[in-house]
Amino acid sequence: MSEQQPIIELKNLRKLFPVNKTSLWEQEEKFVHAVDDVSFVLHPGEVLALVGESGCGKSTLALTLMNLETPTEGQIFFEGRDVTHLSGKPLQEMRRHIQMVFQDPYESLNPTMTIGDIVAEPLVVHRLEPNKQARQDRVVRALEDAGLKPASNFMHRYPHELSGGQRQRVVIAGALVLEPKVLLADEPVSMLDVSIRAEILNLLASLRETRGISVLFITHDLGTVAYFADRIAVMYLGRIVEMGGTLSVLERPLHPYTKALLSVMPVPNPRLRRERIILQGETPNPIDLPSGCRFHPRCPIAQPHCQQTDPAWREIEPAHWAACLEV
Amino acid sequence: MRTIKRDAPILLEVNNLSTDFLVAGQEPAHALVDINFRLREGEVLGIVGESGCGKTTLMLSLMRLLPANGRITSGQINFMNNDLLDLSEREMGDVRWKNIAMIFQGAMNALNPVHTVGRQIAEAIIQHNYITDKKAVTDRVVELLELVGIGAERKDQYPHQYSGGMRQRAMIAMALACNPQVVIADEPTTALDVMIQAQILELLGTLRDKLGLSILFVTHDLGVVAEMCDTVLVMYGGVTAEYANVDTIFNAPQHPYTQELLRAFPDLTKPMEKLISIPGYPPRLNALPAGCRFAPRCPHAFGRCHVEAPPLHGVQDRHFASCHLVEPESNISPETPEFPGKSNEL
Numbered sequence: 001m002s003e004q005q006p007i008i009e010l011k012n013l014r015k016l017f018p019v020n021k022t023s024l025w026e027q028e029e030k031f032v033h034a035v036d037d038v039s040f041v042l043h044p045g046e047v048l049a050l051v052g053e054s055g056c057g058k059s060t061l062a063l064t065l066m067n068l069e070t071p072t073e074g075q076i077f078f079e080g081r082d083v084t085h086l087s088g089k090p091l092q093e094m095r096r097h098i099q100m101v102f103q104d105p106y107e108s109l110n111p112t113m114t115i116g117d118i119v120a121e122p123l124v125v126h127r128l129e130p131n132k133q134a135r136q137d138r139v140v141r142a143l144e145d146a147g148l149k150p151a152s153n154f155m156h157r158y159p160h161e162l163s164g165g166q167r168q169r170v171v172i173a174g175a176l177v178l179e180p181k182v183l184l185a186d187e188p189v190s191m192l193d194v195s196i197r198a199e200i201l202n203l204l205a206s207l208r209e210t211r212g213i214s215v216l217f218i219t220h221d222l223g224t225v226a227y228f229a230d231r232i233a234v235m236y237l238g239r240i241v242e243m244g245g246t247l248s249v250l251e252r253p254l255h256p257y258t259k260a261l262l263s264v265m266p267v268p269n270p271r272l273r274r275e276r277i278i279l280q281g282e283t284p285n286p287i288d289l290p291s292g293c294r295f296h297p298r299c300p301i302a303q304p305h306c307q308q309t310d311p312a313w314r315e316i317e318p319a320h321w322a323a324c325l326e327v
Numbered sequence: 328m329r330t331i332k333r334d335a336p337i338l339l340e341v342n343n344l345s346t347d348f349l350v351a352g353q354e355p356a357h358a359l360v361d362i363n364f365r366l367r368e369g370e371v372l373g374i375v376g377e378s379g380c381g382k383t384t385l386m387l388s389l390m391r392l393l394p395a396n397g398r399i400t401s402g403q404i405n406f407m408n409n410d411l412l413d414l415s416e417r418e419m420g421d422v423r424w425k426n427i428a429m430i431f432q433g434a435m436n437a438l439n440p441v442h443t444v445g446r447q448i449a450e451a452i453i454q455h456n457y458i459t460d461k462k463a464v465t466d467r468v469v470e471l472l473e474l475v476g477i478g479a480e481r482k483d484q485y486p487h488q489y490s491g492g493m494r495q496r497a498m499i500a501m502a503l504a505c506n507p508q509v510v511i512a513d514e515p516t517t518a519l520d521v522m523i524q525a526q527i528l529e530l531l532g533t534l535r536d537k538l539g540l541s542i543l544f545v546t547h548d549l550g551v552v553a554e555m556c557d558t559v560l561v562m563y564g565g566v567t568a569e570y571a572n573v574d575t576i577f578n579a580p581q582h583p584y585t586q587e588l589l590r591a592f593p594d595l596t597k598p599m600e601k602l603i604s605i606p607g608y609p610p611r612l613n614a615l616p617a618g619c620r621f622a623p624r625c626p627h628a629f630g631r632c633h634v635e636a637p638p639l640h641g642v643q644d645r646h647f648a649s650c651h652l653v654e655p656e657s658n659i660s661p662e663t664p665e666f667p668g669k670s671n672e673l
């Protein structure tokens with residue numbers, strides 16, 4: 001896959017949010033380091049899972065990718081073109097190819113519009129398919145690709161008539177109707193019941209096969225990514241600490257943070273109750289980052305030098321990277 | 328693995344508990360039908376099922392906190408040889424904090440934002456233990472906060488100064504204010520990050536060992552059940568689908584609903600296996616199917632399932648399932664071989 005041109009490439013992306021001064025005499029300007037020096041590539045047709053706890057910057061990263069937040073530093077390439085500072089028409093054109101699926105299907109659908117209108121709206125916004133019949137056909141195709149079959153049963157209904165799983169399918173259909181090349185799915189199943197989660201995950205997995213869409217799947221749940229992600233990137237405090245193929249990350253995690261996350265994932269088998277590495281405390285404040293390695297205050301294997309040296313991003317095994325001094 | 332004794336004293340015994348919801352102009356909706364279980368000292372019983380399967384109704388029935396249109400129509404809730412259904416409202420009010428306490432879902436919203444956390448815990452102590460000595464109350468608040476891993480200096484802070492995990496800890500401290508024997512935890516970790524969830528589960532486990540608590544753990548997360556529980560009650564559409572010890576539920580489930588639920592749950596130890604979702608949705612209480620409530624979604628349903636509701640069969644000693652396919656004697660699996668969790672029985 002590496003010879004192919006990546007669909008999205010991030011280079012040293014950084015997004016800082018300035019913090020209001022709490023005192024007039026405060027000298028130093030402070031920032032929340034939401035995304036700090038993140039680089040990765042997303043290949044066509046690939047599913048990359050971005051995993052991390054709340055506050056690690058994964059959602060900010062997605063917003064920055066969509067150009068909904070302006071990066072402080074770094075570059076974003078879409079199909080080899082620098083799109084970091086696009087605006088106006090070219091920006092809208094690019095956004096057509098990158099669509100988002102949000103977490104909460106109960107709040108991301110307009111309750112006063114029919115399903116058909118909701119899914120058609122992106123076409124109207126982007127001034128595609130002025131022909132009504134052609135527009136309708138695309139809506140039907142998107143709904144059916146999202147698993148709402150037959151589409152005619154759903155077109156004229158309102159969101160409140162649908163279940164949670166069906167609503168999330170409508171959200172996905174609304175993204176698909178523009179025939180995007182990339183889907184950014186931000187916790188798409190965390191609000192859904194277990195029995196429905198499987199169905200939405202399988203749907204996202206199948207989109208890669210039927211439409212060749214790349215998916216950036218943002219989640220805090222390592223359990224759900226194992227099923228269809230090609231690669232996993234683990235984020236901690238604004239930085240990616242480990243990235244590699246799904247199986248190698250799950251079976252041979254390198255970074256102590258990944259190891260801890262994996263060890264606390266509940267496994268549905270009581271015979272496999274294991275020793276869990278429970279990190280104490282909570283993620284530190286992203287304003288005053290710890291010195292050296294930002295994970296060292298909670299790291300079970302931290303050494304004195306971890307307090308001074310910020311670990312470099314190294315390829316430890318082929319295609320399996322980590323930022324840790326102790327691996 | 329920790330084991331609970333097979334003959335530990337029974338604290339709570341629920342027999343044939345049924346609850347209806349009354350709706351004007353309609354037949355009453357049978358939200359719970361003939362629920363039975365026993366909770367022993369130090370036992371963690373997991374109550375599992377999709378949304379709308381009656382888990383929360385069961386908890387509210389046990390606490391007698393049903394909304395105005397809810398009625399317990401039959402059954403007994405024996406707590407230390409008293410039927411809670413016979414108690415007056417006043418006596419029940421005492422049982423609620425001193426014997427059975429509840430940790431509610433959504434720690435984010437269950438605390439009062441305009442009072443300090445310490446004051447809210449103190450209120451529970453004062454209300455139910457009739458203590459008026461200020462010093463004694465403060466000491467108890469500090470003791471409770473330290474028990475759940477919150478420093479005493481934070482008692483004067485407000486809920487918004489706490490993180491999500493800390494608020495959940497404060498809720499647990501509050502539930503323990505009057506030394507209950509049973510704690511009902513309704514989805515206590517659902518909105519939390521995995522690492523915080525692990526911290527809370529560890530805390531509940533420590534409290535169970537230290538205080539000898541029995542816990543009713545309501546959740547839809549099967550992974551958490553496998554980690555935490557000794558026994559499991561799987562509910563579907565207001566009835567018991569299966570009731571057994573945790574190992575049986577996960578390794579030899581007999582009810583098709585339990586089997587399907589397990590197949591739909593992501594398992595990190597088996598990546599790349601395809602997830603199978605359960606088609607359809609749990610039944611609405613006002614439109615229950617005739618016969619078995621799971622029949623419309625069941626892959627093994629046959630003619631009889633659609634007309635006759637299966638009773639709860641005893642599959643083996645302390646293993647029950649309500650399915651026509653597991654009629655007694657017909658489908659008893661041989662004893663599973665000896666393994667560490669084997670002594671962990673109902």
